[in-house]
Amino acid sequence: MDSNRILRDVGATVAATAASAGASWAAYNYLNGQAAEARTVIPHRTDDAPNGDGIYWPDGTGPHRYTRDAAVDLFLAVFGDSTAAGLGADIADETPGVQVARRVAAETGKTVRYANKAIVGATSKGLAAQIDAMFITGERPDLAVILVGANDVTARNGIRTSARRLGEAVALLVAQEAEVVVGTCPDLGVITAIPQPLRTVLRRWGLSLAAAQRGAVRAAGGRAVPMADLLASEFLAKPEHLFSPDQYHPSAAGYALAADILLPEVLAAIDEWGPTPLPQPPEVSEAVEQRRIITRVRHLLGRTHDRVTAGE
Template identity: 40%
Template sequence: MASTPLRLLVLGDSIAFGTGAARAEDTLGRRITATLTRDGFDVDLHVLAVPGAVSADLAAQVRRAEPLDADLAVVVIGANDLARFVPPEQAARALATAVGALRSRGTDVVVVPAPDMSSVPFIPPAFRALVRAACVQLQQRQAEVVEAAGGSVAGVAAEVASAFAADPAMFSGDRFHPSSAGYARIAAALTPAVLDAARARRDDAAA
């Protein structure tokens, strides 16, 4: 076991928070924690995500995180920027500022980029290509600014989008947020990147 707890933050929007999951254990934060625990980490989890948050709202979450002196932060953001037509550059700048602030305090950061909203069931088929293009544009800008700020990007968008497009059960009853099965699929795609970051930090501490 790790000698001291790994202080883990989950920041972002309703997906980071777990809206739509049937049980608390099914949310991203709890699933990531379970995986890290199986890998030998003692995890101190803090979910600061706020449903409905856009990238500009990350600043307040980062301020709330300051006293926690976290080791690792997982940031899930972008769906609401897309839904509210926030310009990609504006959203990316806010994300870059948040990642930079976390990194300046020594927190490692893994960002889950905006989802492919074209798989949402109530998007008319005629608009799906346009929606997908907007999502890709934001995802690309997110990746660029996160890497420039010293964070890492979990490249899960395409894999998760395929799963959600193929199986309506990935969505909860509101047909927008993930179901427990959807969160399981997102977590399965995401946890390798989180494990890599946590293990690298552990190795550096042991060196």
């Protein structure tokens, strides 16, 4: 995710959403004011994520420098946005891609080459270019992990168009015999630096995109991991621990949690998970759902009704 993009584009996102919902001009101005407030809270990031490219051995060492004649068992490439790159981590070992690479090496006993091609600020539109840039060099990954979606929401990219572009990127990799695991759009509702009700507007858009991404990824032959559904409760419970100081990107602990979520599908993709069935994720992000204003009102009305009924 790119905090600069969300703060630059969020006003236009709100305008489009408010207009489509028939919201009043006063409501639009209120949400736009919240966007301006958020700009003062979330800093503009111009730095790059730490680079952890190289070879990781089963004994836990690495990264070792990769050369064309190096013997490796598995080539893992990561594509996507700033979350895929690991922005918010202080060192390369804290980024999600490196954490996945190390764990795959440890779990399988394989020597893993890791390369991160993700670009800070990228949307689904940029995935094909990231992949093509690798293909031009003659390299083909055995396994690819993609994390993307938040910038599509804040850039107001269409849900169907964004999902289609992601599906096309997955198809490019599958056509070259790569196994592909995609972490779908995260839940923007966990970013408390974005005030309500603006946060809910962005959250609903993101969850709709995640659902569309899941279908597109599966249709293209990839594996989809619902990051919003699996991570929201943890980030809501421990925001000071799981967010980096910018209050927007994950911290080292947040990325470790993301790697935990991705690892089962990654291992299953390369036939290393074993006979135990993969864990089944929930269909909705219940923790964030409970924090929606309308949900809290419904619960309040329900409790009031129960008390009235009990007194009759």
